[in-house]
Amino acid sequence: MLTITDLQASVDDKEILKGINLEIKPGEVHAIMGPNGSGKSTLASVLAGREEYEVTGGSVEFEGQDLLEMSPEERAAAGIFLAFQYPVEIPGVTTINFLKTALNEIRKSRGEAPLDAAQFLKLMREKAKIVNIDDALLKRSLNEGFSGGEKKRNEIFQMAMLEPKLAILDETDSGLDIDALRIVAEGVNKLRSPERAVIVVTHYQRLLDYIVPDYVHVLYKGRIVKSGSKELAFELEEKGYDWIKAEVAAL
Amino acid sequence: MSNILNNDLKQQLVADFQATESRLNGEAKTEVHQKRREAMQRFEALGFPTIKHEEWKYSNVNNLVKQAFDFNVKSDFGANDVETLEIPNLQGNVLYFVNGMYNAELSSIVSPESQLQILNFGRAVKEKPELLATYFAHYANYQDEAFTALNTAFAHDGVVVHVPAGKVVEEPIILRFITDARTANAASQPRNLIVVGKNAEVKMAEAFRTIGDNGSFTNVVTEIVVEENANVQYYKVQNETEKAYHIGTTQVIQKDKSHFYAVTVTVNGGFVRNNLNIVLDGQHCESFMYGLYFPNGKQHVDNHTLVDHAKPNSYSNELYKGILKDTSTGVFNGKIFVREYASKTNAYQSCRNVVLSDEASMNTKPQLEIYNDDVKCSHGTTTGKLNDEAIFYMRSRGIPKAEAVTLLMYAFCEDVISQIKIESIREYLSGLIVEKLAQ
Structure with a gap:
């Protein structure tokens, strides 16, 4: 589904990603872990098409298409979804209106008829249950004045609405208490399917207790330095990142 | 004639x-x-x-x-x-x-x-x-x-x-x-x-x-x-x-x-x-003033407001918002007088602008003349650009860039448009504004 080959990227002429290789198949959940500043969020941003990042080398193929040639909206239409680490507050645009516009734009680009108001509301009610998100919240301006937990729940709700093929969760656990974390993780689990792949970017193992990954990769200094099964995450939780750093230094 | x-x-x-x-x-x-x-x-x-x-x-x-x-x-x-x-x-x-x-x-x-x-x-x-x-x-x-x-x-x-x-x-x-x-x-x-x-x-x-x-x-x-x-x-x-x-x-x-x-x-x-x-x-009056302007091309829009608090215990609040494009120019001049006897006056003023071109300009001038100590008055003006992060957020959800920009500009105006309580006029304006912003 997704093939990342020797991906290099920089921001403000500072090289952050120094050659990432990663292969993701439908239905898989990959966790990307690593110490602060290792390039985790950069990788998520580059995949979603954030313009501040300049890709300086390598390639990314998504379902046979050159992802790096696509605009962020084209990537969304192709089925890529980024759950933001810091969801943006947009005063004056309700979540409902925002999502209706987004969903119908995506449908349009796929040659599907737009949903009318009734169809949209029905779909929304159904999906809102997945993360237990309140109707009243959806009628408010997007993320404006939402708590951290509400923002992250809203991200997963959006994911449920847009039904991506590949979801990238960028530190979705940051700033969440355990109850909020559980709701968000359960929402993600309900959305797992044999067709849908998920990349979970996180600093802590905690989230992976709830969203159990098939693979864990450790990103350090812009490279994936170690890959393994979910046990690798426990090891990192127990021993921290220093032993990884030492291993890399020894090479 | x-x-x-x-x-x-x-x-x-x-x-x-x-x-x-x-x-x-x-x-x-x-x-x-x-x-x-x-x-x-x-x-x-x-x-x-x-x-x-x-x-x-x-x-x-x-x-x-x-x-x-x-x-x-x-x-x-x-x-x-x-x-x-x-x-x-x-x-x-x-x-x-x-x-x-x-x-x-x-x-x-x-x-x-x-x-x-x-x-x-x-x-x-x-x-x-x-x-x-x-x-x-x-x-x-x-x-x-x-x-x-x-x-x-x-x-x-x-x-x-x-x-x-x-x-x-x-x-x-x-x-x-x-x-x-x-x-x-x-x-x-x-x-x-x-x-x-x-x-x-x-x-x-x-x-x-x-x-x-x-x-x-x-x-x-x-x-x-x-x-x-x-x-x-x-x-x-x-x-x-x-x-x-x-x-x-x-x-x-x-x-x-x-x-x-x-x-x-x-x-x-x-x-x-x-x-x-x-x-x-009069006492215990309330005044609300809202404004919106969207000059483009060579258009020039100048709003002058004058609020004269002549008696105590009244409240005034104004909010003007503008989006300027091309070589357009805008002016907001907001004068507030609080007279000597107008104690317990509350007077607020805010003017917020989005300037989308380097050639467009906005001149804002708040003028407060207060002759009483027992009042609450404030004013603020901001001039900025659209939030790039918000545009990226919308695009990442599949909304094309041009659409995202229009949606964001409309959202900026929303709190003023919603003040219009004659539905036909509000709907009419809302359509006109969307059309204008998409230009």
Whole structure:
């Protein structure tokens, strides 16, 4: 589904990603872990098409298409979804209106008829249950004045609405208490399917207790330095990142 | 008043005034005409303002004064043309003024006379002399303001509204000022007087629209008297052409416990100057002023507000927002006076702008003159660009960039648009704004 080959990227002429290789198949959940500043969020941003990042080398193929040639909206239409680490507050645009516009734009680009108001509301009610998100919240301006937990729940709700093929969760656990974390993780689990792949970017193992990954990769200094099964995450939780750093230094 | 004006605009107007006066017969002796004559004298003394005048520093009327206008353009604007004006579902008391003249045929008054007395200015001079004697030109400052003086001198048409005490006018009043510039450079000077009695309530809109490719000049003055405990919603909507000059003054006086809401939306216009002056001549009054403007191309929009807290315990709040593109220019000048005896005044002002081009410019000038210690006043202005992160967020959800930008700009305006409580006007504007923002 997704093939990342020797991906290099920089921001403000500072090289952050120094050659990432990663292969993701439908239905898989990959966790990307690593110490602060290792390039985790950069990788998520580059995949979603954030313009501040300049890709300086390598390639990314998504379902046979050159992802790096696509605009962020084209990537969304192709089925890529980024759950933001810091969801943006947009005063004056309700979540409902925002999502209706987004969903119908995506449908349009796929040659599907737009949903009318009734169809949209029905779909929304159904999906809102997945993360237990309140109707009243959806009628408010997007993320404006939402708590951290509400923002992250809203991200997963959006994911449920847009039904991506590949979801990238960028530190979705940051700033969440355990109850909020559980709701968000359960929402993600309900959305797992044999067709849908998920990349979970996180600093802590905690989230992976709830969203159990098939693979864990450790990103350090812009490279994936170690890959393994979910046990690798426990090891990192127990021993921290220093032993990884030492291993890399020894090479 | 039928002559073409040339760059001797001032002398031309003086001559016009005399010509008009000679045709007045009995009306020349009325109090209204005494005011006109006084105003003409003031206009002669003041002349047109130049950019040396502090209040006109950023709005140069030099090009206006040099142009030729006909104040009496004949228009065949009729029912068919109304169809082409895009306010659907327009219900209520809808009055049409074409090139400044009331058009009874197109207009419809639906409210019962017990709720609403509404008639054109010319008729009011004959039928409501006592109302005009009490209120006309008592508030709009023709002594010092050249354009107000000019309008007062030529006050012959427009609307006179009287809402009797205790009446709630259920249907809105919508005044449509159509400038028909299809055949010539058309000018008009509507004059409106709105008197809302004690405990009375009314919603009204003034909608200005220019059609045709020639130049136009509108010099409008509206006086609004809000009596004790009355509630007035007033909306001014401008959708004129690139060649249109619009200079307007809305002069409001509020008595005890009255509420006044103003929303001024400039969708299009070549050169626009809106003066909104409110005197809070009562205690426990509330005034809200909202504004929106979207100049593009070479458009110029200048909003001057003046809030005069003359008595204690009142509240005023204003929020103006603009989105500027291309080489357009904007001005916001907000003056707040708190008089010596006006303790416990709360007065707030905010002006927020998004400037989308390096060549566009916005001049904001808050002016607070406070002569009392026991008050709460604040003002703030911001000028910025659109939030790139918000645009990326929307794009990452599949919304194309152009759409995301429009949505974001519309969202910026939303809190002002939602203040408009006449649904047909709000819907109309909302459509116009989306269209304009997408340009």
